Amino acid sequence: MQNKLYFEKLNILNKKELMKKIEKERNNIGYYNLPKQNIDDILEFVDSFDKNIENIMVLGIGGSSLGAKAIFEFLKPIQKPKRNLFFFESTDPLNIFDLFKQVDINKTHFLVISKSGETVETISILKYIFAQKSNKEDYTFITDTDSNLDKFAQDLGSKVFYLPTNVGGRFSVLSVVGLLPLALCGVDIKALLNGAKDVDDSFFGNKEINSALLDKAIFYAKNHQQYSINCIFAYTQSLKYFTEWFVQLWGESLGKRQRHSACNIGLTPIGLIGPKDQHSFLQLIMEGKRDKTITFIKLKEFNPKLNIPAISLPHLEALNILNNIAFHDLINMQCDSVIEALLNEKEIPLDEIVISAVDAKSIGGLIYYYELLTSLVGELIDVNTYNQPGVEAGKIILKDKLNNILK
Amino acid sequence: MQNKLYFEKLNILNKKELMKKIEKERNNIGYYNLPKQNIDDILEFVDSFDKNIENIMVLGIGGSSLGAKAIFEFLKPIQKPKRNLFFFESTDPLNIFDLFKQVDINKTHFLVISKSGETVETISILKYIFAQKSNKEDYTFITDTDSNLDKFAQDLGSKVFYLPTNVGGRFSVLSVVGLLPLALCGVDIKALLNGAKDVDDSFFGNKEINSALLDKAIFYAKNHQQYSINCIFAYTQSLKYFTEWFVQLWGESLGKRQRHSACNIGLTPIGLIGPKDQHSFLQLIMEGKRDKTITFIKLKEFNPKLNIPAISLPHLEALNILNNIAFHDLINMQCDSVIEALLNEKEIPLDEIVISAVDAKSIGGLIYYYELLTSLVGELIDVNTYNQPGVEAGKIILKDKLNNILK
Numbered sequence: 172m173q174n175k176l177y178f179e180k181l182n183i184l185n186k187k188e189l190m191k192k193i194e195k196e197r198n199n200i201g202y203y204n205l206p207k208q209n210i211d212d213i214l215e216f217v218d219s220f221d222k223n224i225e226n227i228m229v230l231g232i233g234g235s236s237l238g239a240k241a242i243f244e245f246l247k248p249i250q251k252p253k254r255n256l257f258f259f260e261s262t263d264p265l266n267i268f269d270l271f272k273q274v275d276i277n278k279t280h281f282l283v284i285s286k287s288g289e290t291v292e293t294i295s296i297l298k299y300i301f302a303q304k305s306n307k308e309d310y311t312f313i314t315d316t317d318s319n320l321d322k323f324a325q326d327l328g329s330k331v332f333y334l335p336t337n338v339g340g341r342f343s344v345l346s347v348v349g350l351l352p353l354a355l356c357g358v359d360i361k362a363l364l365n366g367a368k369d370v371d372d373s374f375f376g377n378k379e380i381n382s383a384l385l386d387k388a389i390f391y392a393k394n395h396q397q398y399s400i401n402c403i404f405a406y407t408q409s410l411k412y413f414t415e416w417f418v419q420l421w422g423e424s425l426g427k428r429q430r431h432s433a434c435n436i437g438l439t440p441i442g443l444i445g446p447k448d449q450h451s452f453l454q455l456i457m458e459g460k461r462d463k464t465i466t467f468i469k470l471k472e473f474n475p476k477l478n479i480p481a482i483s484l485p486h487l488e489a490l491n492i493l494n495n496i497a498f499h500d501l502i503n504m505q506c507d508s509v510i511e512a513l514l515n516e517k518e519i520p521l522d523e524i525v526i527s528a529v530d531a532k533s534i535g536g537l538i539y540y541y542e543l544l545t546s547l548v549g550e551l552i553d554v555n556t557y558n559q560p561g562v563e564a565g566k567i568i569l570k571d572k573l574n575n576i577l578k
Numbered sequence: 579m580q581n582k583l584y585f586e587k588l589n590i591l592n593k594k595e596l597m598k599k600i601e602k603e604r605n606n607i608g609y610y611n612l613p614k615q616n617i618d619d620i621l622e623f624v625d626s627f628d629k630n631i632e633n634i635m636v637l638g639i640g641g642s643s644l645g646a647k648a649i650f651e652f653l654k655p656i657q658k659p660k661r662n663l664f665f666f667e668s669t670d671p672l673n674i675f676d677l678f679k680q681v682d683i684n685k686t687h688f689l690v691i692s693k694s695g696e697t698v699e700t701i702s703i704l705k706y707i708f709a710q711k712s713n714k715e716d717y718t719f720i721t722d723t724d725s726n727l728d729k730f731a732q733d734l735g736s737k738v739f740y741l742p743t744n745v746g747g748r749f750s751v752l753s754v755v756g757l758l759p760l761a762l763c764g765v766d767i768k769a770l771l772n773g774a775k776d777v778d779d780s781f782f783g784n785k786e787i788n789s790a791l792l793d794k795a796i797f798y799a800k801n802h803q804q805y806s807i808n809c810i811f812a813y814t815q816s817l818k819y820f821t822e823w824f825v826q827l828w829g830e831s832l833g834k835r836q837r838h839s840a841c842n843i844g845l846t847p848i849g850l851i852g853p854k855d856q857h858s859f860l861q862l863i864m865e866g867k868r869d870k871t872i873t874f875i876k877l878k879e880f881n882p883k884l885n886i887p888a889i890s891l892p893h894l895e896a897l898n899i900l901n902n903i904a905f906h907d908l909i910n911m912q913c914d915s916v917i918e919a920l921l922n923e924k925e926i927p928l929d930e931i932v933i934s935a936v937d938a939k940s941i942g943g944l945i946y947y948y949e950l951l952t953s954l955v956g957e958l959i960d961v962n963t964y965n966q967p968g969v970e971a972g973k974i975i976l977k978d979k980l981n982n983i984l985k
Contacts, residue, residue, distance in 0.1 A: 437866020459844020
């Protein structure tokens, strides 16, 4: 993975100081350990898994689904999955009904993922499914040790995996939360972790402290008042769900009351896909308010290779310049052209990430890169990156409403 | 459709003055006429269409695809489509390859949609397909009269439909651009237009000038400096692609240099889906920077009806409050709970739209409502709502790059 910054590198902050803080945080926050974790238990479980199961259905929402979905959908176009993977992410009955239409329930295994074990969406769908199918071997659970869901699973006699300590939902994709469903569907999770490990090594092993990651985090934090919106503009459709994962990671980690001032602060994430969103969002970037940073993500190698045939269409001869161009060259030229056009404008901070290919290693690296970036920016803008106190109020009101119905 | 505003209605602007300007614009801008257009030619074409065709593939991007996709995906869960509908929206070879894997090309008809007739993405994919299949009856074209694509189609002998005058791409979904693919796939396009007509009648026919639409537009325009981000938070998965359509409409229309000052101005659109994004974006709304307005969209009637079974899961008895609740009641209670929680916070302007059901009439109304809102805000913030000059620079650079390869 390469990352090239097109904006000024600020030297005003003491980078060594920042690295010290992150090194310290690394002792407490669990996700930093994930690239080097032991995954033997996951691989063993997958090896001995029922060969007749064709579908894995994940009951999970937010951090329990977005990461695995991002990786699964990234890899799907190049590799036929060993099993189908579905996600129940909503209480929308249209959605639940639609998912069930797509599978043979007798060839389906349910993976119930909830850190707290009491997520309303997940448990309501679990009840719906459990009323139809209640054998212990139809379910595997991933939750915190001693949660009520853990106790339920123990009573039932199903297999339970536990979340490692101090790994929050949105930072959990490289834990069993993401690894188990992905491995069951044939994803090379060793390669995935190796991609993350490479980024980890190059960041923490770099004694010179000159990485683009650090410069980018400092720029984002320093300019958060003006540039309060951070866009990812990925030039491959396969990163569509990666951008959804990014939106949760960034928004939920960095939208907070500041630790010391209690001021409302936040950086707003936006996911865009090129060239599609050149025809949608680009106008706003080019001519709109100067409140956005843009990170372009390009793919070096596309497979399969498709060329535009060298045919001339009457009256459309002006477009013969497209003849014999490979689609993957065209899409990267489209990306480069937009970058050039934006560099001609003022006050639009850009950077470019190039990942090598559609493979597990590349996406593992990209995910870990964004987790590190989030941690760095969170430290710099003085928020607790790892909690989400703002979502509790709505949950309490919902429970009140449900209790009132019972009365 | 109901729309309830939870923020102050500003009376400082002369609403009659604004209505006069919009009435004047209505004489020039074509989309205002679409709800009352004659669609006999489309219906006739669809009636006599080859019954063996199972798939419609649209070659189109941005305004040529997002609207039809939004409506098709909204209605899909409740009504099995008469034909499958696919969209080539990218030059990504993974995407092109993946789409072709899904269809039998001999049972597929191609709908080529390009207003200018020279869209790089659309023509490059047309070349790719045309090299494999070049019969006139395999294609239908939608373009501007006398475009080069029109001339190509005339030479080929295929059927051509024309865009009505002064209807830009992103305002074209209720023209033949959206109506033709949707009608071919079984959507009731009369009901769709009736939904839009109802909104049109109630807005322009209202002599009292007290509509929520007007108040909302004035609030958004008046506060565009502070509230520069406008979120839609839709509590049904079926509006997922509607939010993508909204992003183009809003971003490309309102991200501009102002007409009189040439200042960069812009309102940034964001599409969210509940309850999923309660676990992703809500934290940022609740505790982040006060730069966002939120519009909740609720569905009154869900079909099918699914209930949460009244079973008690050991250790999870606390969640028995969910028992016997219908999923559609739960999702709307989740929405109401988040609204209540946000109303307890300060400086987060909210409003709520309720649409009656998943049907063509409701989505037609919602689409036209957002088109009117866009026109009103564009007028108030002093931009040309209907052009997109900012996207040209990148296109010119791309053509240069392609020409340089030839040399």
